[in-house]
Amino acid sequence: MKKVMVTILSLGVLAGAYGFAFGVPDQISHIWSDAPAEDAGPPAGAAAGPPGQSRSTTVVLAPLEERSHTLVLRTIGSAVSLRRADVVATEAGEVVQTNLRANTMVERGDVLLRLDDRTQRLSLEIAQANRDQAQATVTRYETLNNNGSSVVTDVALSEAEVALRLAQANVGLAEVALENRTIVAPISGRLGLSEVSVGDNLSSGDTVVTVDDTTTLLAEFEVPERSFGLLAEGKPVFITTPTHAGQVFEGSITAFDSRLDSITRSVTVQAEIDNAEGVLLSGMTFAVRMLEETAALPVVPATAITWDRGGAGIWVAAEGTASRVPITIRYRDGDLVWIETDAPIGAQIVIEGASKLRDGAQIAVAQPAEGQGI
Structure with missing residues (x-):
């Protein structure tokens, strides 16, 4: 009997806890109240409706x-000059003149540096003298031969002509050697820093200075594999740099690699940027943005x-x-x-x-x- 009373009491406690937490069910509340269930209003939080209709x-x-959705790809890249050249000495010698001020604009053919050329000038004079002597011999032989003289044979005239050709070739070699003592700008552009100064002795193959044609820059950046479909030659790209905050530079894609990098799973892309005003410099870091309308x-x-x-x-x-x-x-x-x-x-x-x-x-x-x- 004691167990039955404990069980009934436990059920009562559970019923009371349920009613306190979730409310008294409508069927029971209708039994307790004097009003019939049909007259009861809709539960709290439900929209009113005709009798028998479910709550809304x-x-x-x-x-x-x-x-459409605008796909935006953002990545980071850097830029180099589209045309650039390392000026290298082809001859060894002492520097006697320089025009290597950094950031100076030069035109193709402008003299950048001169090496001591006294030996080459003397070699050219010797070659020119030998050529003149060989020319005089050929002229004399031809005159005698035309006058019917038997003193000059055809063999002698032929040998004199060969000697003249060799002398002319030696003059050409001497002129090239003399020209190589003067180093000129291979392209038009802006000079970089150079450590070469008057009195230095250069060896063949030494780099004198770099020349960058920055009128057009080549931006290089990586595009992840998932965005490969955005790439197409001629597609516009928008570039910003912290150096010129708020300014947007526009370029276009000129090339992209034919394969993905096996580690980064990205493809390398190149885009040309017009820099006719010279605002941007080679080597700058860029934030690159590309747009695509779906x-x-x-x-x-x-x-x-x-x-x-x-x-x-x-x-x-x-x-x-x-x-x-x-x-x-x-x-x-x-x-x-x-x-x-x-x-x-x-x-x-x-x-x-x-x-x-x-x-x-x-x-x-x-x-x-x-x-x-x-």
């Missing part, structure tokens, strides 16, 4: 719209999407009820989500209150707040 959920609706896709607020075991979905309203339609999420941008769905464009979708819905649930439509919608 208040939601906010908006038509399903579609619009085809029009359905777009919904993030609040319209719910999740279950099957994945993401939206609620479509029709004739006072809501049904769930599965979706595939394509892009996100702030509070908007671009999706793929079988729901037709223009259909009324739930953008507020979707988390409280169940399939076939009755809905009551509330007016959206000002500025609310897709």
Whole structure:
């Protein structure tokens, strides 16, 4: 008997706890109250309706719209001059003159440096004298031969002509050797820093200075594998640099690699940037941005999407009820989500209150707040 009383008391405590936490069920409250169940009003939080109708959920609706999405790729790169050259000494010797001031603009052919050329000038004079002597011999032999003299044979004349050709070639070699003592700018551009000064002795192969033609820069950057589809020759790119905050420079893609890097899983891209004003310098670090407009896709607020075991979905309203339609999420941008769905464009979708819905649930439509919608 004691066990029975304990059991009844335990059940009473559980019933009281349930009623305190969840409220008294309608059927029991109708029994306790004098009023019949048919006259009882709707439960708190439910919309009023005719007797026997299930409770409705208040939601906010908006038509399903579609619009394109702007894909934005951001990456970091650096730039070099499209045309650049390292000026290298081809001869050894002592420097006797320099025009190597850094950041000076030079034209192709301008003299940058001269080496001691006294030996080469003397060699040229010797070669020229030998040529003149060989020329005089040939001229004399030809004159005698034309006058019918038998003193000069055809063999002697031929040998004199060969000697003249050799002498002329030696003059050419001496002129080249003399020209090599003067180093000129191979391209037009801006000079870099140089450590060469008058009195230095250069060896063949020593780098004298670099020349950068910065009128056009070549930006090089990496694009991840997932964004490879954005690449195309001629596609515009937008470039910024901390040196010129707020200023955007436009370029275009000229080339990209034919394979991905096996470690970074990215592809190297090159783009040309017009720098006719000389604002940018070779070696600068750039923030690169590329844009791509997608085809029009359905777009919904993030609040319209719910999740279950099957994945993401939206609620479509029709004739006072809501049904769930599965979706595939394509892009996100702030509070908007671009999706793929079988729901037709223009259909009324739930953008507020979707988390409280169940399939076939009755809905009551509330007016959206000002500025609310897709």
